Amino acid sequence: xxxxxxxxxxxxxxxxxxxxxxxxxxxxxxxxxxxxxxxxxxxxxxxxxxxxxxxxxxxxxxxxxxxxxxxxxxxxxxxxxxxxxxxxxxxxxxxxxxxxxxxxxxxxxxxxxxxxxxxxxxxxxxxxxxxxxxxxxxxxxxxxxxxxxxxxxxxxxxxxxxxxxxxxxxxxxxxxxxxxxxxxxxxxxxxxxxxxxxxxxxxxxxxxxxxxxxxxxxxxxxxxxxxxxxxxxxxxxxxxxxxxxxxxxxxxxxxxxxxxxxxxxxxxxxxxxxxxxxxxxxxxxxxxxxxxxxxxxxxxxxxxxxxxxxxxxxxxxxxxxxxxxxxxxxxxxxxxxxxxxxxxxxxxxxxxxxxxxxxxxxxxxxxxxxxxxxxxxxxxxxxxxxxxxxxxxxxxxxxxxxxxxxxxxxxxxxxxxxxxxxxxxxxxxxxxxxxxxxxxxxxxxxxxxxxxxxxxxxxxxxxxxxxxxxxxxxxxxxxxxxxxxxxxxxxxxxxxxxx
Amino acid sequence: xxxxxxxxxxxxxxxxxxxxxxxxxxxxxxxxxxxxxxxxxxxxxxxxxxxxxxxxxxxxxxxxxxxxxxxxxxxxxxxxxxxxxxxxxxxxxxxxxxxxxxxxxxxxxxxxxxxxxxxxxxxxxxxxxxxxxxxxxxxxxxxxxxxxxxxxxxxxxxxxxxxxxxxxxxxxxxxxxxxxxxxxxxxxxxxxxxxxxxxxxxxxxxxxxxxxxxxxxxxxxxxxxxxxxxxxxxxxxxxxxxxxxxxxxxxxxxxxxxxxxxxxxxxxxxxxxxxxxxxxxxx
Numbered sequence: 001x002x003x004x005x006x007x008x009x010x011x012x013x014x015x016x017x018x019x020x021x022x023x024x025x026x027x028x029x030x031x032x033x034x035x036x037x038x039x040x041x042x043x044x045x046x047x048x049x050x051x052x053x054x055x056x057x058x059x060x061x062x063x064x065x066x067x068x069x070x071x072x073x074x075x076x077x078x079x080x081x082x083x084x085x086x087x088x089x090x091x092x093x094x095x096x097x098x099x100x101x102x103x104x105x106x107x108x109x110x111x112x113x114x115x116x117x118x119x120x121x122x123x124x125x126x127x128x129x130x131x132x133x134x135x136x137x138x139x140x141x142x143x144x145x146x147x148x149x150x151x152x153x154x155x156x157x158x159x160x161x162x163x164x165x166x167x168x169x170x171x172x173x174x175x176x177x178x179x180x181x182x183x184x185x186x187x188x189x190x191x192x193x194x195x196x197x198x199x200x201x202x203x204x205x206x207x208x209x210x211x212x213x214x215x216x217x218x219x220x221x222x223x224x225x226x227x228x229x230x231x232x233x234x235x236x237x238x239x240x241x242x243x244x245x246x247x248x249x250x251x252x253x254x255x256x257x258x259x260x261x262x263x264x265x266x267x268x269x270x271x272x273x274x275x276x277x278x279x280x281x282x283x284x285x286x287x288x289x290x291x292x293x294x295x296x297x298x299x300x301x302x303x304x305x306x307x308x309x310x311x312x313x314x315x316x317x318x319x320x321x322x323x324x325x326x327x328x329x330x331x332x333x334x335x336x337x338x339x340x341x342x343x344x345x346x347x348x349x350x351x352x353x354x355x356x357x358x359x360x361x362x363x364x365x366x367x368x369x370x371x372x373x374x375x376x377x378x379x380x381x382x383x384x385x386x387x388x389x390x391x392x393x394x395x396x397x398x399x400x401x402x403x404x405x406x407x408x409x410x411x412x413x414x415x416x417x418x419x420x421x422x423x424x425x426x427x428x429x430x431x432x433x434x435x436x437x438x439x440x441x442x443x444x445x446x447x448x449x450x451x452x453x454x455x456x457x458x459x460x461x462x463x464x465x466x467x468x469x470x471x472x473x474x475x476x477x478x479x480x481x482x483x484x485x486x487x488x489x490x491x492x493x494x495x496x497x498x499x
Numbered sequence: 500x501x502x503x504x505x506x507x508x509x510x511x512x513x514x515x516x517x518x519x520x521x522x523x524x525x526x527x528x529x530x531x532x533x534x535x536x537x538x539x540x541x542x543x544x545x546x547x548x549x550x551x552x553x554x555x556x557x558x559x560x561x562x563x564x565x566x567x568x569x570x571x572x573x574x575x576x577x578x579x580x581x582x583x584x585x586x587x588x589x590x591x592x593x594x595x596x597x598x599x600x601x602x603x604x605x606x607x608x609x610x611x612x613x614x615x616x617x618x619x620x621x622x623x624x625x626x627x628x629x630x631x632x633x634x635x636x637x638x639x640x641x642x643x644x645x646x647x648x649x650x651x652x653x654x655x656x657x658x659x660x661x662x663x664x665x666x667x668x669x670x671x672x673x674x675x676x677x678x679x680x681x682x683x684x685x686x687x688x689x690x691x692x693x694x695x696x697x698x699x700x701x702x703x704x705x706x707x708x709x710x711x712x713x714x715x716x717x718x719x720x721x722x723x724x725x726x727x728x729x730x731x732x733x734x735x736x737x738x739x740x741x742x743x744x745x746x747x748x749x750x751x752x753x754x755x756x757x758x759x760x761x762x763x764x765x766x767x768x769x770x771x772x773x774x775x776x777x778x779x780x781x782x
Binding site for chain 2: 022
C-alpha cells in the first residue's frame with residue numbers, strides 16, 4: 001500500500017491527467033451549485049474544491065478518490081451561514097478538519113464496521129435525493145418559466161445523448177458540452193434567465209491564506225462546535241464509503257485511517273484559504289475511475305485544473321445559466337443513486353429494507369445525513385440483537401431419583417438483554433417437582449441482565465420450595481467479556497468460554 | 500540456513516528466458532532449491548471514455564464489467580503463465596535440480612515482499628520485456644530499480660541472454676562489511692572456478708584494500724587478482740568490466756536508511772544500468 005512516489009504518482013500518467021481534467025470540468029458546476037446550497041458565494045465552493053482536491057491528493061489514503069465541496073456537507077452549513085455568516089463557516093471548517101485529524105489518530109475509521117451495508121445504501125440514496133431536492137428552488141416558483149425548463153431538459157438531453165455521438169462522444173465530457181452550449185444559447189438569444197453571476201462573486205485570483213475574522217472566545221466555539229462535529233462525522237462517513245467504492249472498482253486497497261487524517265488536513269487548509277468544508281464525493285470519484293484515473297496524480301490534476309479554468313474563464317463562468325447547472329446536478333443525483341437497491345427491494349429481507357428506508361427517510365426529513373446514519377445504525381443493531389436473541393434453546397427432562405422428582409433444564413445459546421424474557425419463560429416454576437437442575441454450560445451470559453434473570457429464576461424456584469442447582473455457570477459467564485476483560489488479554493480475539 | 504532461489508517472471512516472460520538459466524546456474528552453484536514464480540499483475544483497464552457522465556446504475560455496471568473483463572484477462576494470463584512455467588521447468592529439470600513452480604496474483608513488489616525470506620535469493624530480469632533485443636546497458640526494467648531499493652533481499656539480475664559465467668568481478672569497498680560479503684561469497688561457492696577480479700575504486704588510488712580482498716579469496720582457493728582503479732566508482736567499474744569481458748559481477752547494494760539510500764542510490768543505480776553480465780546484489 002505504501003508504494004513509492006513513482007507508483008503513487010507516475011505509474012499511469014496519460015489516463016490520470018485526462019481523467020483529472022474531465023473531473024475538473026465536472027467539478028466547476030458542482031462546486032458552484034453546492035455553494036448556492038450552503039448560501040455562500042460560488043467562489044467559496046470553488047476555492048474549497050481546488051484546495052480539497054490538491055491537499056487530499058497528497059495526504060489522502062485512497063489514491064484516485066476525488067474530494068471537493070460536497071452536497072452532504074453544504075446541507076449541514078445552511079443555518080450556520082444564515083445566522084452567523086461566512087467567517088464562522090471558515091472557522092467551523094478549520095475546526096472540522098482538526099476534529100477529523102483527531103478521529104484519524106483515534107482510528108475512528110475502524111468504527112465503520114458498525115455501519116451496515118443497508119445504512120450505506122440509505123446514505124447514498126438520501127444524498128442523491130437531497131442533491132435533487134436542492135435543485136428544486138431553481139425550477140419552481142418564480143423560476144418556473146418555459147425558458148428554464150427548455151434549458152434544463154435540453155441540457156439533460158445533451159448530457160445523456162452526446163456520449164452516443166460517434167468519435168467525439170467519448171472524448172469530450174458531455175456535462176461540459178451541456179454547459180457550453182446552453183451558455184452560448186442563453187447569451188446569443190439574450191435569454192432572461194438567472195445565471196451563476198447572479199448568485200455571488202466568482203474567483204478572479206488565486207486563493208490567499210487568511211485567518212477567519214471572528215472573536216476567538218468560548219461563545220464562538222459554542223456556535224461552531226456542534227456544526228464542526230456533525231460536519232466532521234458526515235465528511236468522514238461519505239469519504240469512507242467512497243473509498244470503499246473505489247477499492248471495489250479498482251480492486252486495490254486503501255488506508256482508511258490515513259484518509260481520515262488526510263481529510264482533516266485538507267479541511268484545515270481549505271478553511272484558511274477561504275473555502276467551505278468538503279469531503280470525498282461519490283459521483284466525481286466514479287467519473288474519475290470511469291475515465292481511467294488511478295493514482296494521486298488524477299486528483300491533483302482535477303484540483304489544479306479546476307482553479308486554472310475558473311480563474312481564466314471567470315467572466316464566462318458567470319454567464320452559465322442556472323438551469324444548465326441544474327441539468328448537471330440532476331445527472332449527479334441520478335448517478336449517485338443506488339439503483340440496484342430499489343430494484344432488489346423485493347428480494348432483500350424486510351429488516352434490511354427497513355434500515356435502508358429509515359436512513360433515507362430520517363435524512364430527507366432532517367436534511368442531516370448524520371441523523372439518518374445514526375438511526376440506521378441503531379435500527380440495524382436492534383434487529384441484529386433481536387436475531388441473535390432467538391439463538392436460545394432450552395430443553396428439559398423429568399427424572400426420578402430415590403423417589404424424588406427432578407427436572408433437568410439444559411440451556412444452549414445466547415442469553416442477554418434481548419433474550420432474557422424468552423429465557424425466563426422457559427422455566428416452569430409452578431411444576432410440582434422436588435429438585436431442579438439448570439445446566440448452563442453451553443449458554444453464553446453476555447451481560448448483567450442475563451445474570452440477574454438467572455438469579456430471579458433461582459429465587460422463584462426456592463420460593464416454591466424447590467431445590468435448585470445451577471451447573472456450569474463459570475463456563476457460561478466467562479463470556480461476560482466486560483467483567484473479565486478478555487478483549488484486553490487476547491488482543492481482540494474473543495473466545496467464547498465454556499466450550 | 501535454508502535458502503530458496505526464487506526466479507521471478509512476469510506475463511511477458513517466455514520459457515527460453517535467460518532468467519531461468521541464471522536461476523538454475525545459481526541453484527546448482529549454491530545448492531539451493533529453485534522456485535519459478537510467475538507474478539500475475541492486474542492490468543489497469545482504461546477505456547477511452549471521457550464522457551464524464553454517470554447515469555442510473557453506472558457504478559454497478561462498471562463493477563460488473565470490470566470484474567468480468569479483468570477476470571477474463573487474468574485467467575488467460577494465468578493459463579499462458581502456467582504453460583510457460585511447465586515448459587521452463589521441463590527445460591531446467593535434470594538429476595540435480597527439480598524446480599518448483601508457483602503463481603501468485605498481486606502487485607509485483609508486494610508479492611515479492613510476502614514471498615521472500617531474508618535468506619532467499621531473488622532472480623530478476625534486467626530489462627522490461629520491451630527491451631529484449633536492444634542494447635542491454637541502456638535501460639533498467641521499470642520495476643527493477645524500485646525493487647532493488649525497497650526489497651531487502653539479495654538479488655541476481657539476469658541480462659537478456661544467458662552465458663555461463665567465467666570471469667567474475669567483485670566490487671569491494673574495503674570496509675568490514677565488504678570483507679564479510681567476500682567471505683559469504685566464498686562460503687556459498689559463488690566464485691568457485693571463476694577467474695575473479697577484486698576491484699577497489701578510490702580517489703586517490705589505494706592498493707591495500709584490493710590486495711587484502713584478493714588475499715582472502717586466494718586463501719579459499721579462488722583464482723583472484725587485485726585491481727585498483729582511481730576515480731568515480733559509478734563510471735570506472737562498468738568500464739573495467741567491459742574491458743575485461745566480465746560476465747558476473749558481485750556487489751553490495753543500497754543501504755537501509757533512506758538518507759543513505761538517497762546519497763548512495765545514484766551510484767548503485769548507475770552501476771546497475773551500465774554493468775555488463777549478470778549482477779549479484781548482496782545485502
